[in-house]
Amino acid sequence: MAGLMKFTLLFCLSIVRMSALNIFPEKFKLAERSKSVTLTCRTDKDNIKWRLDDSIQPISETEFEKLNGRDLTVINLQEDLTGNYTCWSDTGLEDYTYLLLDKSKEVTAFNINCTAETFSCSQKIKCAWTSDEFTAFRLRNTRDDGDWVSQSVDGDFFLPHSTNSYSEESERLLITGEAVSTCCYMKTDYSFYLRDVVKPADPGISICSIENEGSDEQIIELEVKPPSTWPQPHSFFPLKHEIEYEIRHNGELKTEEREEGSKIKVKGSITKLRVRCRDLLLLSQWSEWSKWKNVN
Ligand SMILES: *[C@@H]1O[C@H](CO)[C@@H](O)[C@H](O)[C@H]1NC(C)=O
Ligand SMILES: *[C@@H]1O[C@H](CO)[C@@H](O)[C@H](O)[C@H]1NC(C)=O
Numbered sequence: 001m002a003g004l005m006k007f008t009l010l011f012c013l014s015i016v017r018m019s020a021l022n023i024f025p026e027k028f029k030l031a032e033r034s035k036s037v038t039l040t041c042r043t044d045k046d047n048i049k050w051r052l053d054d055s056i057q058p059i060s061e062t063e064f065e066k067l068n069g070r071d072l073t074v075i076n077l078q079e080d081l082t083g084n085y086t087c088w089s090d091t092g093l094e095d096y097t098y099l100l101l102d103k104s105k106e107v108t109a110f111n112i113n114c115t116a117e118t119f120s121c122s123q124k125i126k127c128a129w130t131s132d133e134f135t136a137f138r139l140r141n142t143r144d145d146g147d148w149v150s151q152s153v154d155g156d157f158f159l160p161h162s163t164n165s166y167s168e169e170s171e172r173l174l175i176t177g178e179a180v181s182t183c184c185y186m187k188t189d190y191s192f193y194l195r196d197v198v199k200p201a202d203p204g205i206s207i208c209s210i211e212n213e214g215s216d217e218q219i220i221e222l223e224v225k226p227p228s229t230w231p232q233p234h235s236f237f238p239l240k241h242e243i244e245y246e247i248r249h250n251g252e253l254k255t256e257e258r259e260e261g262s263k264i265k266v267k268g269s270i271t272k273l274r275v276r277c278r279d280l281l282l283l284s285q286w287s288e289w290s291k292w293k294n295v296n
Contacts, residue, residue: 020135021180023150025084025098030185031077032102041070041087043094053083077101079183100185107133112177112190115199119165119282120231124158125197127175134179134186142189143174163194165231198284200239201227203277205293208263220266220295224275227287234262240280244289245273270295 031037041048049058050072059065059072064081066073074081079101086096114127129137138148139157149157163169175190204225211219224241231237241264244255248269258264259280266273272292278284 021182022136024136024138024148024178024180025100027096028098028100028180028185030100030102031074032105033078034076036073036075037077037099038071038073039085039097039099041072041095043070043087043089045089045091045094048087048089048094051086051088052081058088074099082183100180101183102186103184104186104188107131107186110177110179110186110188112139112175112188114159114175114190114192115197115285116194117199117201117227117229118231118237119163119169119194119198119279121160121162121165122231123229124160125173125175125194127157127159128155129157129177129179130155131179134181134184136181137177137179139175139177141173142176143171148178161194165237169193169195195282195284198279198282200277200279200284200287201229202288202290203227203239203241203275205273205275205290207293207295210295214269216269218267218269220270220273222264222266222273222275222293224262224264224277226262226277238280239277241275241277242286243273243275245270247271 029037029039048070050067051058059067061067064075066075072085082099082101084096084098087094110129110131112127112129114125116125117123127139129139138150139159140146140148141159141161144162146160149159151157159175161173172191172193177188177190179186206223206225208221208223226234226239230239238261241258242255243258243264243266244253245266246253248271272294274289274292276287276289278286
C-alpha cells in the first residue's frame, strides 16, 4: 500500500514537472548552459529553505547547489536544474524565481514572419512565430518601445506600431521575440521595413455595366472596392490591380495589370473574373485574389 502511494505520488510529481509552461513566469532568471547563477530570496527572515518545483524535500548543499544565507547558487546549469525555485521560512512561502536555461545562442532556426495590411498605424502588424521546442511566445515592437504581446487564440500576434504612412519610412521596425519552455528560454530579434511586409487585404468587386453582352465586343465595367482596412483617402493611397479572367470560348485564363484606379474595363467575352491589389507607389506584396465573380 505504502509502495503504491509512493509510486502514485512520484508519478503525479513527474506529471507536474513535465507539464509545459504555457505562459511566461512572472519572475524568472536566466543563465546560459554550464554557467553559475545565484538566486536571492527577497525576505527579511533568516533561516530559509529552498525547494525546486513541487519537491517536498528542501534543497541541500551539493556539488551543483551552494547555499549561503538568502542566496542559492546553482553551478553548471543544465536542463535538470531549471524550474520554479521557492524559498520558505518557518512561517511559509517567502519568494520564488523561475530559473531558465538561456538557449538564445544555441537555437538557430526561428522564423518570425510578419505582414501588415496597410502602412497606416491604424492597423496592427500581424506576426507568426512557432517552434517545436518552446511552448509560450511573446513579441514586442522594440523600435516603438511597445509592450509585450501574446498570441491571439488563432496563434497570431498583433503588434501596434507608430509608422507614419504619410512620409518615407526611414527606420526599420525591430521586433523582439522571447520564448520559453519548461526548462528553457530564447530571445531573438527580427528587423524589417514595413513597406517590405505590407500585403493588402483582398479587394471586393462589383460589375457596374455590361455593353454588347455576349458578343466578342463585350465590354464589362467593374468597380474594385479597396480593402476595408486600406487607408483613406483612397486617392492619396492608390492601388494597382491585377485582373484575371476566363475567356468564354476556350476556357483560357488571362491576367492583366491595371493602374487606372478603381473603375476597370475588360473587353471580350468572358465567363468569370477576379482581382487582386497592391500599393501602386511603394509596390507592396500582392493581396490574395478576390472571390471569382461570374459574368453571365
Ligand atoms: C512558482 O511558484 C510560485 C509559488 O508557489 C507560484 O506562485 C508561481 O505561479 C509558480 N510559477 C510557475 C511558473 O509555476
Ligand atoms: C516564415 O517564412 C519563412 C521563409 O520566408 C518560411 O520558411 C517559414 O516557414 C515561415 N514561417 C511561418 C511561421 O510562416
